Amino acid sequence: MEPKFQPTKEGYYGQFGGAFIPELLYPNVKELEDNYLEIIYSEAFQKEYKYLLNQYVGRPTPLYLSKGLSKKYNASIYLKREDLCHTGAHKVNNTVGQILLAKHLGKKRIIAETGAGQHGVATATVCALMELECIVFMGEVDIKRQAPNVARMKMLGATVMPAKSGSRTLKDATNEAIRDWIGNPEDTYYLIGSVVGPHPYPDMVARLQAVISEEIKAQLLEQTGKENPDTVVACVGGGSNAAGAFYHYLEDTSVELIAVEAAGLGVNSGESAATSQLGEVGVIHGSKTILMQDEYGQIIEPYSISAGLDYPGVGPLHAYLYETKRATFLNATDQEALDAAYELSRVEGIIPALESAHALAALNKMDIKAGQVIVLNLSGRGDKDLETYIDNLKE
Structure with a gap:
């Protein structure tokens, strides 16, 4: 049977995807398209990639049964501990893979x-490891x-370039990175951080992050005797941690997939990033997808307390x-995410990233059956969000 959730040769999932790019970037993207699968699945690449994931990133990450959450929901709730990866999130799975790809393609400058x-930290980390120049654009x-x-990026030797246009957040950083790539097509590799x-x-x-669901299957089998949970839950901004957690379950409809977006101050408050609820079909950053836009096709600025989910597409x-x-798309407000983060911290001694806290908050909105097996992708740790947590902490 044809897999339904793999892209076509042109990169389309149904009507979504493709490559909508300026002509100047066509050679770069074509070079990547022609070579990425062959390189990624070559013996040399796989050997080095697996070595670095094990010895440098710290994989496999644990699949931890949360006693506190399981008791509260009368279910078995497992946390996939991506927060324990080197650099503190799932992002490094992808940067390790892409930096090896960039080296195979002979690129010397990474944006x-x-x-x-x-x-940014994960990219700066692997650039330091491979002795490559690193420029990170950030709103x-x-x-x-x-x-x-x-501070971490600078300490690792990266140049951090501020994006000063628009909402001065992730969307604008991406625009600046694409502009740079157009100006430096020969020696530069654009290391994109999401799907x-x-x-x-x-x-x-998605393929590089698929290691997450690959491990979940093996770990669940070991702990429960079954590879498949009933439900997998992950937060979605661009969506790489969710793509990784869902990947090996995409074709198996017996596994429920739940994606959790950032509702900000409320889905209809005008201060939100709940793309699936507010968006329409359009093109952003080179692909056709669902994005938040007005009647004239201008992008509506998203908002979330969480910088990683603050994306209009x-x-x-x-x-x-x-x-x-x-997949079922749910959402969580800033306050719901904060409450879920404080709860996990107090019942498990784990301080999650604000992004992951949105996934945790969705547990309250799910129709959880007694004994249900749920895997929640804890995509990152909360060190980077401590200032926000402290500002909102109620005695």
Whole structure:
């Protein structure tokens, strides 16, 4: 049977995806498209990739049965501990893979965009490891609210370039990165941090993050005797951690997939990033997907307390999962995410990233049956969000 949730040769998931790019970038994207699968699945690449994931990133990450949450919901709730990866989030799975790819293609200069700063840190980390020049574009607003990650990037030798246009967040950082790439097509590799952008990036990033669900299957089998949970839950901005957690379950409809977006101050408050609820079909950053736009096709500025979910679009795979109803899309407000973060901290001694806290908050909105087996992808740790947590902490 043909897999339904793999992209076509042109990079389409249903009507979503493709490569909508300026002509100047066509050679770069074509070079990547022609070579990425062959390189990624070559013996040499796989050997080095697996070595670095094990010895450098710290994989496999634990699949931890949360006693506190399981008791509260009368279910078995497992946390996939991506927060324990080197650099503090799932982002490094992708940057390790893409930096090896860039080296295979002979690129010497690496550019990246970042919102929460985790992808920036993960990119700066692997550039330091491989002795490559690193430039990270980051919105001015995010630079201020994610100061610890900015300091980390600089310490790792990266140049952090502020994006000063628009909402000065992730969307604008991505625009600046694309502009740079157009200006430096020969020696530069654009290391995209999520399942967004022109084909083949969404597929490539999903494949590199698929290690998450690969491990979940093996770990669940070991702990419960079954590879499949009833439900997998993950937060979605661009959606790479969700793509990784869902990947090996996409074709198996017996596994429920739940994607959780950021509702900000409320879905209809005008201050939200709940793309699937507010968006329409359009093109952003090189791919056709669902994005928040006005009647003239101008992008509506998103808002979330969480810098990593503060994005007006969603990856084309997720747009397709939404359209086909393969995944259920829920959302959580700033306050719900904060409350869920404080709860996990107090019942498990784990301080989650604000992004992951949105996934935790969705547990309250799910129709959980007694004994249900739920895997929640805890995509990152909360160090970078401590200032926000402290500002909102109620005695």
